[in-house]
Amino acid sequence: MQHALEGSQAIARAVSLCRPQVVSAYPITPQTHIVENLSKLVADGVLECELVSVESEFSAASVALGAVAAGSRAYTASSSQGILLMSEVLFNIAGLRIPLVLTCANRAVSAPLSIWNDQQDSMAVRDAGWIQLYCADNQEAIDTTIQAFRIAEQCELPVMVCVDGFTLTHTLEVLDLPDQQQVDEFLPAFSFARRLDPANPLSVGTLVSPEYFTETRQDHHQALLDATAAIVQAQSDWLAISGRDTGGLLRCEGPDDAATGILTLGSIAGTLQEAIEEQGDAAPARLITLRAFRPFPEQALRDACQGLERLIVLERALSPGAGGIVGTEVRAALGVMDNPPQIFNFAVGLGGRDVPLEIYTHLLDAIAKGRGTGFDILDLDTGKLPAETS
Amino acid sequence: MTQEVNIPLTDLRRSQPRFSGFEAGHRACLGCGEALAARLVTESAGPDVMYANATGCLEVFTTAWPDSAWRVPWMHSLFANAAAIGAGMEAAMKAQGKSTRVIAMGGDGGTFDIGFQALSGMLERGHNVLYVCFDNEAYMNTGIQRSSSTPHAAATTTSPAGRESMGKRHMKKDIVSIVAAHHIPYAATASVAYPSDIHKKVRRALAIDGPTFLHIHTPCPLGWGHDGALTIEIARLAVQTGLFPVIELERGGVAGAMPIRKLRPVTDYLGLQSRFRHLFADSSRAKEELEHLQALADHNIELYGLRGEEKIDALDSEGADTVRRGGMRWA
Numbered sequence: 257m258q259h260a261l262e263g264s265q266a267i268a269r270a271v272s273l274c275r276p277q278v279v280s281a282y283p284i285t286p287q288t289h290i291v292e293n294l295s296k297l298v299a300d301g302v303l304e305c306e307l308v309s310v311e312s313e314f315s316a317a318s319v320a321l322g323a324v325a326a327g328s329r330a331y332t333a334s335s336s337q338g339i340l341l342m343s344e345v346l347f348n349i350a351g352l353r354i355p356l357v358l359t360c361a362n363r364a365v366s367a368p369l370s371i372w373n374d375q376q377d378s379m380a381v382r383d384a385g386w387i388q389l390y391c392a393d394n395q396e397a398i399d400t401t402i403q404a405f406r407i408a409e410q411c412e413l414p415v416m417v418c419v420d421g422f423t424l425t426h427t428l429e430v431l432d433l434p435d436q437q438q439v440d441e442f443l444p445a446f447s448f449a450r451r452l453d454p455a456n457p458l459s460v461g462t463l464v465s466p467e468y469f470t471e472t473r474q475d476h477h478q479a480l481l482d483a484t485a486a487i488v489q490a491q492s493d494w495l496a497i498s499g500r501d502t503g504g505l506l507r508c509e510g511p512d513d514a515a516t517g518i519l520t521l522g523s524i525a526g527t528l529q530e531a532i533e534e535q536g537d538a539a540p541a542r543l544i545t546l547r548a549f550r551p552f553p554e555q556a557l558r559d560a561c562q563g564l565e566r567l568i569v570l571e572r573a574l575s576p577g578a579g580g581i582v583g584t585e586v587r588a589a590l591g592v593m594d595n596p597p598q599i600f601n602f603a604v605g606l607g608g609r610d611v612p613l614e615i616y617t618h619l620l621d622a623i624a625k626g627r628g629t630g631f632d633i634l635d636l637d638t639g640k641l642p643a644e645t646s
Numbered sequence: 647m648t649q650e651v652n653i654p655l656t657d658l659r660r661s662q663p664r665f666s667g668f669e670a671g672h673r674a675c676l677g678c679g680e681a682l683a684a685r686l687v688t689e690s691a692g693p694d695v696m697y698a699n700a701t702g703c704l705e706v707f708t709t710a711w712p713d714s715a716w717r718v719p720w721m722h723s724l725f726a727n728a729a730a731i732g733a734g735m736e737a738a739m740k741a742q743g744k745s746t747r748v749i750a751m752g753g754d755g756g757t758f759d760i761g762f763q764a765l766s767g768m769l770e771r772g773h774n775v776l777y778v779c780f781d782n783e784a785y786m787n788t789g790i791q792r793s794s795s796t797p798h799a800a801a802t803t804t805s806p807a808g809r810e811s812m813g814k815r816h817m818k819k820d821i822v823s824i825v826a827a828h829h830i831p832y833a834a835t836a837s838v839a840y841p842s843d844i845h846k847k848v849r850r851a852l853a854i855d856g857p858t859f860l861h862i863h864t865p866c867p868l869g870w871g872h873d874g875a876l877t878i879e880i881a882r883l884a885v886q887t888g889l890f891p892v893i894e895l896e897r898g899g900v901a902g903a904m905p906i907r908k909l910r911p912v913t914d915y916l917g918l919q920s921r922f923r924h925l926f927a928d929s930s931r932a933k934e935e936l937e938h939l940q941a942l943a944d945h946n947i948e949l950y951g952l953r954g955e956e957k958i959d960a961l962d963s964e965g966a967d968t969v970r971r972g973g974m975r976w977a
Contacts (some may be wrong), residue, residue, distance in 0.1 A: 277741035278734065306737035310730065311767035318764065322698060322734025325721050328741050329735070333948045349647075390948050436660035452719035452735065454746055461722035462709035 261431050263424040264289030264351065267333075267359055270401040272303040273439040274357075276331040277446070278323035281309040282316045284338040285371045285409065286421035287361040299386065313338035317345035317358075324354045326462060327451030329405070332356070333422055336363035339377040342389060346414075350385030351476065352461055354414075355408035358386075362522065362572070363421040364607040369388035370427055372608020373421040374572040375522060379437040379581050385476055387415040387483055388550040392507070394424050394480065395431055399502045400547075402434070405491040406443050410490075411483045412450075418549075420523040420572075422608070438497050480551045487548055505543065508560045510542040515565040517597060518619070519544040519557075519586060524570060524604070524611055531616035539620060546582070554589040565596035568619055574603045579631030600628035604635065635643040665693050667718035671706040677874020679864030679881060680753070680780040681705055683838045685751070687778055688718060689864075690848035693749045699723070700728035700756030704780060726760040728752045729768035732775040740774075747852055748774070749959055754781040754795035758819050769828040769857045776851045776858045779821065782866035790869040794819040797889070798933045798942070800921045802869070807924035812935050825859045826895040833859040834894040839881035843892065843904065844868045863890045871920025883915035888943035891950045905954025909947070912940045 261269065264476045267290050279298075280642040283289040297303040306323075310316045316332050323330040334342060334435070339360055349356055359596060364370040380390060387407060389576045391397040397419045404415040419425060488606040495501050507525075510532065518541055520530055524547040532541050544567075546553075551645060561567055567590070569583040578584065583601030590596040600623045618635065622628055667688030674681035684704055688695075696719040699705045702876050705722040709714040723731045733751030739746050750768070757779040768775060784802045785791040792805040797818045801807040805814035826833045831854045836844045844862060851858035865881050867874040884890040885904065889912060892904035913936060916922040925932050925939075947953055 278737045280734065280737070306741045308733060308737050308771065310733075311763060311770070314727065315730035315733070315764050315767050316722065317731030319734035319737065321723060321727075322721070322731035323738040323741075324734075326696065326735040326738035326742075328738035330738075344724060345727065350722070408757075421944045452721060454694050454696065454719055457717055459709050459714035459716050459720045461708050462714060463710040464711045468711060510873070 265293045266431050268293030270398040272297050273538045274405045278306045278330040280316045280319035282313045286425045287333045287335040287622040303462040317342035329446035333359040335361040336377045346384040349414050353412040357404045360418045361421040361425045368495045370607035374606045376573040378418045379573040390418045392525040406490050407486050410486045421462050423523045441547035482568045503547045505548045505556045507545040514540045514542040517567040520570040521546040531613045554556040567597040572605045601631045602628050602634045658953045669715045672715035677867040677877040678879050679838045683864045684860045690845040698728045698731035698750040700752030701725035702753040708817045729765040733768045733773040749776045751778045755793045758794045779861045780864045782864050786866050786869045822861050826898045829898040831856045835861045837863045837881045839878050886910045887912045887915045888947040891946045903950040906952045907954035912943050918949045
């Protein structure tokens with residue numbers, strides 16, 4: 257059913273439809289509206305669950321972890337500093353193979369302090385062992401949130417659903433919210449085999465010697481690789497129920513014979529799609545929107561890049577002193593192709609810098625000037641800041 | 647002639663006269679006060695409990711995979727989040743309509759220091775969780791470093807005694823008062839030297855709907871520098887000197903204290919432990935420190951009214967000095 261909803265409101269409604277039994281969160285901009293909306297749903301009796309408003313993100317993640325371990329479906333959400341404060345718990349949740357869903361309302365990481373959007377926060381915890389799914393728009397945020405619970409519970413892995421802060425979380429649009437029956441049909445009642453139960457006591461989170469640690473890491477790695485199938489399956493099953501295609505591991509749009517490809521993740525995809533359409537036949541391009549960043553869909557990526565002469569990787573974060581995060585991984589994945597495209601890598605939209613429609617022509621100009629062959633930050637105005645003194 | 651009896655393990659465990667959730671065969675040091683206290687807590691709490699355990703000795707010596715000393719549902723997550731994990735478990739039990747109780751446990755480092763915020767949050771939100779702190783007064787798992795629970799003047803590896811120092815320069819944090827200031831229904835201290843008191847307090851705490859706190863003093867032979875056979879004696883001396891008052895607080899107010907019938911000077915307690923050895927040097931500074939510690943004990947005795955009556959009734963279960971080995975035990 258169509259509703260005019262703010263992104264955060266839509267995510268909260270989607271979470272509510274998944275019948276979480278414990279929701280635990282700590283407020284941080286731009287995630288706040290999600291937990292505010294969930295709190296209201298509980299207060300209004302729409303959502304029946306234990307709402308635990310904790311004293312930090314560290315405890316938010318810990319409460320959710322404890323709840324799942326004790327056999328309840330749980331949910332949390334955060335952003336930026338909050339993701340970093342809970343990062344120790346995020347690694348722990350993944351290592352314990354706890355099925356939990358977290359929404360990351362993507363925001364820049366301090367210092368300097370910025371409350372605005374980029375994706376440095378979720379990129380900083382890419383190695384925590386979570387599944388990471390990035391949403392291009394708010395409809396995808398609804399559909400991905402619902403799929404995330406099923407993927408998490410099927411794989412016994414936590415899923416981080418990444419939505420761009422403000423760009424998505426604070427934007428009001430007309431969205432299709434599924435009804436409860438559709439979600440119930442798609443998502444079975446929560447059942448966690450390794451739950452803590454006095455009738456069958458388990459010791460969870462034990463000390464592991466070097467004799468076993470390596471094998472536990474291999475198991476975790478393999479579980480993430482195997483999760484690709486669950487992600488694709490969840491998407492196709494949800495498509496059958498909802499009629500909407502969110503893309504599985506990635507989405508590929510544009511002409512098959514295009515020589516130029518652009519790869520990105522998150523809400524920039526929408527801007528690029530429109531910009532490419534505006535250019536029409538003058539500058540055709542294939543748009544590849546990465547939905548799953550963990551597991552990293554290497555093969556799907558190679559398939560999507562077949563026939564391209566050049567690929568521009570556009571991302572909203574960087575690894576200072578190295579360069580692009582996504583770009584580096586894409587280079588590694590495509591390096592084994594017979595005719596890999598030349599790869600250009602740019603960071604844009606850092607700390608809330610607007611990414612306008614002109615981004616597409618800016619990119620084409622930049623690569624024509626030989627920029628981005630390694631890694632460059634686009635749209636720099638270097639005269640603004642006082643010079644570094646050495 | 648033997649007869650084969652087929653009883654499910656779970657039924658067998660529940661039909662034992664005294665349930666213990668904590669098995670022998672773990673890897674604690676000889677004379678470990680914490681191991682004994684943990685066993686007493688599980689015995690008192692019974693089988694319908696799940697445990698959240700902070701990182702520390704207890705977690706390490708009980709669960710080197712694939713072995714485990716726990717016969718209760720038990721989880722270790724991190725150092726700083728035992729109270730929050732417990733809160734999550736409790737929320738889950740509530741959501742599922744189950745009556746299984748939750749106990750969160752940590753050492754003094756995991757309670758007084760790194761897990762303090764999560765503990766405060768859990769208490770403030772009123773979770774139905776019993777938090778048990780096993781206090782051995784330093785970071786023993788990492789090799790005896792000072793914590794905010796280490797008593798004044800004790801030597802640890804990060805507060806060593808030396809020519810310029812008489813050990814730790816700061817006071818032991820008064821955690822039970824801080825916890826009680828959350829105005830929770832019940833907070834208490836206990837000592838591993840008084841098992842029946844622990845039993846009584848765990849049972850009392852678990853009968854209360856709301857957050858409760860039990861602070862158990864547990865000597866560490868390795869960290870305190872005493873023979874493993876002296877653990878109980880030293881724990882008892884901590885109480886009898888007034889250095890570790892055994893008290894109960896309800897809604898923030900003192901509701902009871904274990905009286906000391908035969909007061910002992912602090913030197914009786916300190917002299918048995920090498921962490922206080924430097925206090926017995928022939929120097930004015932050492933003398934000053936001893937006087938300071940005696941003054942702290944005297945303050946506790948006055949503050950909580952710990953001075954008991956001289957007359958000893960062997961069957962009196964309230965007095966600190968009436969707990970004896972052997973035939974005088976009560977459950």
